[in-house]
Amino acid sequence: MGSVIIENMTKQFGDFTALHDINLEIQEGEFFALLGPSGCGKTTTMRCIAGFEHPTSGKIKIGEKEVEKIPANRRNCGMVFQSYALFPHMNVFDNVAYSLNIKQLNASNPVKQLGIYARLLSKRLGRTPKDIQEKVMKILKYVELEQHAMRLTSELSGGQQQRVALARALVMEPAVLLMDEPLSNLDQKLRHSMRNTIRTIQQDLGITTIFVTHDQEEAMSMADRVAVMDKGKIVQIGTPTELYSNPLTPFIADFVGTSNILDIEVVDRKESNGTTTLKGDSFLLQSANTIEKKQAKAIIRPEHIQVLPYDTEVNKEEVNVLEGIVLMSTYLGPTVRYDMRVGNQEIIVDTTYSSGTSIFEEGRKVKLSIEYGRVLLI
Amino acid sequence: MKARFNGLSAVKIFIYAFFGIFLIIPLVSVFLISFTNEPVNIIGSFTDPAIFSTTIDKLKAINLENYRKIFSNAGYLVSLKNSLSLALVVMVLVILMCIPLAYGIARTNMPFKKTISALCTIPLIIPTFISAYAFIIMFGRAGWVTYFYELLGGEGMLIDPYSKTGIILVQVFFFFPYALWPLVAAFKISDVTLEEASLNLGAKNWFTFIFVTFPLAIPGIISSALLIFTVSFSDFGTPIVLAPKDLNLMVVEAYREISGFFNWGGAAILTVIMIIVAALFFWLQHILTKGKNYGSVSGKPKQQKMVTNKVVTRSLSVYSFIIVLVPLLAMLSVLLQSVATTWGKDLLPSGYTLKHYQTIFSTSLGNIQNSIVLAIGALVLSVVIATFVSYFVVRQNSAKMDFMTSIPLVVPGIAFGIALIQTFNVAPLQLTGTAILLIIAYTIRRLPYMVRSTMGAMRAIKQDIEEAAINLGATPLTAAITVIGPLLLPGIAAGSVLVFITVLKETSISILLAPPEWAPMSLAIFQNILRAEYYSAAAMSVILVALVLVLQGLANYIGKKQRL
Ligand SMILES: Nc1ncnc2c1ncn2[C@@H]1O[C@H](COP(=O)(O)OP(=O)(O)OP(=O)(O)O)[C@@H](O)[C@H]1O
Numbered sequence: 052m053g054s055v056i057i058e059n060m061t062k063q064f065g066d067f068t069a070l071h072d073i074n075l076e077i078q079e080g081e082f083f084a085l086l087g088p089s090g091c092g093k094t095t096t097m098r099c100i101a102g103f104e105h106p107t108s109g110k111i112k113i114g115e116k117e118v119e120k121i122p123a124n125r126r127n128c129g130m131v132f133q134s135y136a137l138f139p140h141m142n143v144f145d146n147v148a149y150s151l152n153i154k155q156l157n158a159s160n161p162v163k164q165l166g167i168y169a170r171l172l173s174k175r176l177g178r179t180p181k182d183i184q185e186k187v188m189k190i191l192k193y194v195e196l197e198q199h200a201m202r203l204t205s206e207l208s209g210g211q212q213q214r215v216a217l218a219r220a221l222v223m224e225p226a227v228l229l230m231d232e233p234l235s236n237l238d239q240k241l242r243h244s245m246r247n248t249i250r251t252i253q254q255d256l257g258i259t260t261i262f263v264t265h266d267q268e269e270a271m272s273m274a275d276r277v278a279v280m281d282k283g284k285i286v287q288i289g290t291p292t293e294l295y296s297n298p299l300t301p302f303i304a305d306f307v308g309t310s311n312i313l314d315i316e317v318v319d320r321k322e323s324n325g326t327t328t329l330k331g332d333s334f335l336l337q338s339a340n341t342i343e344k345k346q347a348k349a350i351i352r353p354e355h356i357q358v359l360p361y362d363t364e365v366n367k368e369e370v371n372v373l374e375g376i377v378l379m380s381t382y383l384g385p386t387v388r389y390d391m392r393v394g395n396q397e398i399i400v401d402t403t404y405s406s407g408t409s410i411f412e413e414g415r416k417v418k419l420s421i422e423y424g425r426v427l428l429i
Numbered sequence: 430m431k432a433r434f435n436g437l438s439a440v441k442i443f444i445y446a447f448f449g450i451f452l453i454i455p456l457v458s459v460f461l462i463s464f465t466n467e468p469v470n471i472i473g474s475f476t477d478p479a480i481f482s483t484t485i486d487k488l489k490a491i492n493l494e495n496y497r498k499i500f501s502n503a504g505y506l507v508s509l510k511n512s513l514s515l516a517l518v519v520m521v522l523v524i525l526m527c528i529p530l531a532y533g534i535a536r537t538n539m540p541f542k543k544t545i546s547a548l549c550t551i552p553l554i555i556p557t558f559i560s561a562y563a564f565i566i567m568f569g570r571a572g573w574v575t576y577f578y579e580l581l582g583g584e585g586m587l588i589d590p591y592s593k594t595g596i597i598l599v600q601v602f603f604f605f606p607y608a609l610w611p612l613v614a615a616f617k618i619s620d621v622t623l624e625e626a627s628l629n630l631g632a633k634n635w636f637t638f639i640f641v642t643f644p645l646a647i648p649g650i651i652s653s654a655l656l657i658f659t660v661s662f663s664d665f666g667t668p669i670v671l672a673p674k675d676l677n678l679m680v681v682e683a684y685r686e687i688s689g690f691f692n693w694g695g696a697a698i699l700t701v702i703m704i705i706v707a708a709l710f711f712w713l714q715h716i717l718t719k720g721k722n723y724g725s726v727s728g729k730p731k732q733q734k735m736v737t738n739k740v741v742t743r744s745l746s747v748y749s750f751i752i753v754l755v756p757l758l759a760m761l762s763v764l765l766q767s768v769a770t771t772w773g774k775d776l777l778p779s780g781y782t783l784k785h786y787q788t789i790f791s792t793s794l795g796n797i798q799n800s801i802v803l804a805i806g807a808l809v810l811s812v813v814i815a816t817f818v819s820y821f822v823v824r825q826n827s828a829k830m831d832f833m834t835s836i837p838l839v840v841p842g843i844a845f846g847i848a849l850i851q852t853f854n855v856a857p858l859q860l861t862g863t864a865i866l867l868i869i870a871y872t873i874r875r876l877p878y879m880v881r882s883t884m885g886a887m888r889a890i891k892q893d894i895e896e897a898a899i900n901l902g903a904t905p906l907t908a909a910i911t912v913i914g915p916l917l918l919p920g921i922a923a924g925s926v927l928v929f930i931t932v933l934k935e936t937s938i939s940i941l942l943a944p945p946e947w948a949p950m951s952l953a954i955f956q957n958i959l960r961a962e963y964y965s966a967a968a969m970s971v972i973l974v975a976l977v978l979v980l981q982g983l984a985n986y987i988g989k990k991q992r993l
């Protein structure tokens with residue numbers, strides 16, 4: 052087990068800079084997610100840690116040790132590939148046993164090595180030692196695959212293959228577990244259950260885990276901390292709640308959850324009650340937050356806006372009240388999402404839906420209330 | 430990735446060294462010898478300073494005298510002209526002969542199409558010197574064709590097999606399949622819509638063929654023609670059996686210079702010229718076909734209208750049968766001869782016996798064993814090398830290695846043999862006359878086939894499978910052995926059979942390099958033919974062809990299983 056520290060890592064492919072000055076400090080036992088849009092450099096970061104790519108400059112430390120000189124096969128990073136990369140000519144058992152066999156191979160003298168090679172190439176040429184068998188069966192039981200041990204990997208479902216890949220990486224007791232979009236090949240339902248499986252196993256083993264994904268929901272629901280990447284740079288690192296409630300840039304606000312991002316101008320800073328008055332496109336807003344800039348952006352999460360019938364009386368001294376027209380309503384099960392027009396601006400509003408409440412129909416005039424504290428400024 | 434020294438780099442160096450020593454140095458030495466006109470010991474120059482200084486002296490004395498001599502030595506010039514004109518005639522005849530056949534297979538519903546296609550593969554499995562010998566049985570002074578010919582009132586022989594005409598006929602009837610399949614492909618791709626447009630405009634079928642279908646197939650036709658030219662030009666088996674004393678051909682001349690007169694300079698010049706001509710035509714063909722993957726020109730298969738006109742299809746079918754009948758009869762003649770007590774100038778042998786086979790199994794079993802041992806040796810070596818070569822080419826984009834391992838494709842067997850003899854007949858690597866050099870020569874010569882086959886399989890293996898193995902602790906070499914290797918197995922198996930077959934058939938290298946105690950079947954047959962021991966030659970040929978047939982069947986079986 053170990054921490055992973057990346058210092059000033061840059062990676063160039065020819066003229067193209069895939070990673071700019073990456074700095075990360077991942078604690079021992081932490082579940083850390085790398086989140087970002089396609090092509091932002093997540094895989095490249097992970098491949099640098101695993102040793103498949105070499106940083107152009109910068110340092111990587113795994114468990115306090117610099118790994119620059121350590122080749123990929125001796126870094127002890129268990130990797131779960133996006134495509135699983137299971138060995139198609141081996142059954143589930145042999146896939147999982149591979150790293151243990153290799154470990155034994157590397158520790159043997161040349162004569163014994165021949166025997167192990169023979170065994171790896173054909174089962175008829177030798178038996179897997181007891182201790183390896185036991186370890187493999189134990190981990191297979193752990194991922195609930197022990198009854199499929201002798202199956203070919205091609206005969207398994209996607210979720211089962213995923214678990215084989217996980218077991219294969221875990222059995223070597225790696226210092227870090229690297230997972231590159233491990234769930235992207237699974238269907239929606241399976242993805243949810245695998246999230247829980249992975250998270251539970253990670254917690255159980257307390258293994259340092261780096262999880263690459265472009266799905267913010269995945270990152271937010273599973274990780275202890277998340278690093279958001281964009282165009283080869285890390286833009287923010289924090290716990291899911293920090294990222295959600297305190298996005299540093301509009302990009303993060305948009306990428307982490309859904310946001311209404313409004314261009315505003317700061318017109319007044321009141322010292323007395325600490326609110327800032329903002330002038331939007333065709334409305335005024337009060338925010339409990341402050342910002343130095345004059346031209347800024349206000350971020351309002353869709354679920355922080357309340358929709359009220361037009362005739363409701365609201366105390367304008369405590370909350371922002373805006374008038375809106377419903378453009379469209381979408382029923383999403385527990386929530387209803389409205390597309391609203393406020394002045395010349397379109398915004399999204401999410402309301403919880405419980406039986407008995409009514410949905411505002413399209414074209415209806417409504418009031419929207421937003422607490423001052425929910426208006427973030429960037 | 431930064432290059433790190435590991436087991437794989439060592440393998441890479443080994444492969445470069447192997448090709449460097451056994452392919453590049455021999456070719457370079459032949460080239461040098463063609464100027465110096467006397468032996469040059471390149472390998473010795475690296476190990477012994479004395480040899481080095483004499484080599485330098487020889488190189489200092491280099492001049493074009495030797496090359497000037499070719500133009501004065503009428504023999505060489507004539508042999509070049511003869512070889513070129515032979516290849517040219519064969520090329521034209523094969524193309525003319527194949528166009529209707531290919532059209533019949535590609536675009537008509539001619540009867541017995543499947544049977545005809547299957548029969549068209551026969552010529553490819555028969556070593557040319559056996560085909561040549563079969564022609565002697567048929568057309569020779571005591572041949573059954575001659576018997577018929579005289580029966581019908583002809584005088585002497587219908588065709589003298591020991592003549593340029595004889596050589597041309599053998600090559601035409603036994604090399605045509607090389608051109609046939611590319612031609613079939615060419616006819617298949619020609620644009621149907623254009624043809625239909627032509628027919629819609631009221632053009633007749635034959636008019637459409639001549640002015641639309643045919644021109645569209647021209648690139649394919651030219652490319653097949655160039656291929657046939659190279660094959661005919663490089664062929665050693667036919668001329669060595671059939672060329673009369675007064676017909677000088679490059680391959681025969683080169684063979685005589687090296688094995689008869691030990692004329693190093695002369696053999697070297699002929700070798701260099703042969704390689705240049707073969708390489709030139711190979712290159713021309715290559716640039717013509719480059720970027721034209723006939724199979725996948727357009728994504729969706731075009732619905733092609735098959736010609737169903739009975740007169741056309743039936744006459745094409747008859748025509749095709751006549752063509753495939755010639756090789757078939759030739760093989761039957763060898764088969765009959767192998768079980769004949771005596772077979773004079775008559776339609777059939779005067780009696781039948783298995784004694785020739787008995788003789789072979791009592792006296793020549795060694796040759797069969799040799800062939801198999803040598804072929805297995807070459808096979809093992811090719812498998813190992815080809816596996817790694819395709820790894821380097823596919824995974825590390827090693828264009829250099831790709832190029833290097835393709836060189837043997839353009840070097841005629843006899844030229845390669847001469848280059849090897851000239852390089853390895855002196856210390857420190859005195860290998861001429863050993864089985865090792867023979868195996869290495871077979872390996873290098875057939876490696877391109879093996880590499881093609883394994884490379885295809887390698888391309889199908891995803892990069893991350895290998896990375897997974899490394900991630901799990903395997904060194905690149907261990908990953909290659911335990912993961913890549915087993916996944917390549919189907920490709921290796923297919924390539925192996927091909928290598929095995931071509932080594933069994935190999936003529937020029939065997940004749941030049943095999944020491945008596947390692948004489949393979951092909952050499953034994955060749956010597957029997959030279960000694961006019963036709964019956965045992967026939968029996969041995971039948972065994973050789975049977976062996977090849979069995980292996981070919983095995984290859985087809987493996988191929989089918991793979992596709993399932
Ligand atoms: N071997 C390479 N050579 C050149 N450019 C590369 C190479 N590998 C990656 N890149 C480039 O580096 C950038 C980052 O790639 P990377 O694979 O890390 O993206 P990613 O964040 O994992 O994206 P995705 O979510 O699509 O997997 C991309 O623009 C990519 O084109």
Ligand SMILES: [Mg+2]
Pocket residue numbers: 093094095231
């Ligand atoms: Mg990626």
